[in-house]
Amino acid sequence: MGELVEVTAADAAHAVREAGERGVIARGLGRSYGDAAQNAGGRVVRLRDATGGIRLDPDTATATVGAGLDLDQLLRVIVPQGFFVPVSPGTRFVTVGGAIASDIHGKNHHVDGSFGRHVRRMSLLLADGRVVETSPDVDAELFWATVGGMGLTGVVLDATISLIPVETSRIAVETRRIGDLDTMLALMSEGDHRFRYSVAWLDLTATGAALGRGVLTWGEHATVDQLDDRSAADPLAYAPRQLVNVPPVVPRPGLLNRASVTAFNELWYRRAPAHRVDQIQTIPAYFHPLDAVGSWNRLYGHRGFVQYQFLLPFGAEATLRDVVQRLVDAGATSFLTVLKRFGAANPAPLSFPRPGWTLSLDLPAGASTLRDRVHDLDRIVLDAGGRHYLTKDALTTPECIRRGYPRLDEWMAVRDRVDPHGRWQSDLARRLGLTRGGTDAERSG
């Protein structure tokens, strides 16, 4: 267990200096599924958010914010002013610091890249207590080591990010129900470039010829003339609400079991139109459907679930099909399985996205058969030139990360330059051997 300390940007340096030999790590809202923002035996610092501190510059379409600010708060301020965040993950409840440290991606990756690409500058608290400015032009090496660096280069205190100017707060959506995986991959390859947003949901309960069937949604920020009269009267209206909370008492081992997940997936698939264009959706409905069900993860029961997200490069479609087949065979009861086609990578050595396909699924943590198979999947993914997403990792090993991220040593060299004594530590870093001076098994041997 780690000791959690809430700090302002001004007293962060003090909290870091006071940390003991087990070191310190920054935490945002803890939405990374694994142990990235945990530090057993050590200290965890959380930046108190500074809602009042949002400085929006409409002329350059940028916002300068404290890194503890979350995207929910940011959207409430910028959407009514005609701007949108450059990258939105599947939940609004992530901080800007967390978005940078994980170099998060959204449905627009194939067009806009990941979060780091939209960071103009940031200030970073270093292990020795100094605060430095970095940007793609100022100590670019440190900048890109921090993007995707899982908090292990320092604490991001504030950042200036580019925004997307929008006419309305709505998304024009095109939905297609696709009967099998090959058709899905083909359609995404041909059609994605025509849309800013694209993502597919896969039904992992379908078998045989319907293997990998799913629903593909493409989206664009709607223009005013696409809205009906009532909406057009206030085109930038933005009022997200959290709709339902899963009751805290869920019958164990959770509402979700193979039967209910199958039923849900079938329903979801059937509910989707075979083909529908120009449906107008709100930002929360399109980008953050899970946020409407507060604490939805409780559905999996008290042991919760683990996320498994990997990437396979273009050309490895046969492997992708093989992995999907294996997941189906293993009876993976994944509630939400998401397929996304990535565009170009950025210069960050530990950034997850690169050209290829990424599949993310959630697996109940209690299922031991699945657990055993996941290690086989790891190998298949790596043999095909793929990798795993650090922020969601819960299961992989130091070798998997070394193989998946061939530039790990380059990143470590920068890390060691700014943190020679290994002050930044996390459970993830220990488990995967990401830091020197830590106590992980791999690097001390």
Add this chain to the structure above:
Amino acid sequence: MQNAVGEVQHVVVFGGTSEIGVAIARRLVTPATRVVALACRDVAAGEEIAGTFPDHVRVEVVPFDAGDTASHERVVAEVVERGGDIDVAVLAFGVLGRQHELDTDPVAAAEVVHVNFTGAVSVGLAVAGRLRAQGHGRLVVLSSVAGERVRGALPVYGGSKAGLDGFAQGLGDALHGSGASVLVVRPGFVRSKMTDGLPEAPLATTPEAVADVVADGLRRGRRTVWAPPTLRYVFAVLRHLPGPVFRRLPLG
């Protein structure tokens, strides 16, 4: 560091040549496991066992004598230095002694207690200190049903295990809230070097079966397990039997 589904990276067995201890270590090995440390008296025997682990596991054999309490802090430090954070530490050393010899040899009896109890307290505290500092990790203590209700046939061994059991439970409570915890294991008769040549007691079991029970107990976050599990109920009765009845039972 243990991963999200409870797979461990680093296991250490104190009494690294113990059949039960090694069976537990083997049972806990998964593709995520990095290091198994065998802390034992007989380093050559430890090296031999090391060769039987799967290739992806690095086995470290560390010299360790349970009776040499002055060395324990150093041994634990060495284990950590070689293998990093300890996920699971197993205290598996122990001596049974021949009771009929101990009856007339108080020095030898004290030596049994010194290893089984004093040695376990000493290395147990050294490990606990480390786990507390890490903020995570499990200490597995091989107690025995012999300590649950000590019999006239085994007063020295049984007494040492009764003391150990109490110490381990107390230590578990002391660690509450630290992220670290203790699992007390109470096996019955287990076929191993220790019981070689002795008449089998009812419900006799194997080191592998004990290992299964331990792995399950760790996964479920238990504080006490019995091997085989039915012994829990057997002893719920035995514990309360009147002395004259208990003394006449054929318990092996």
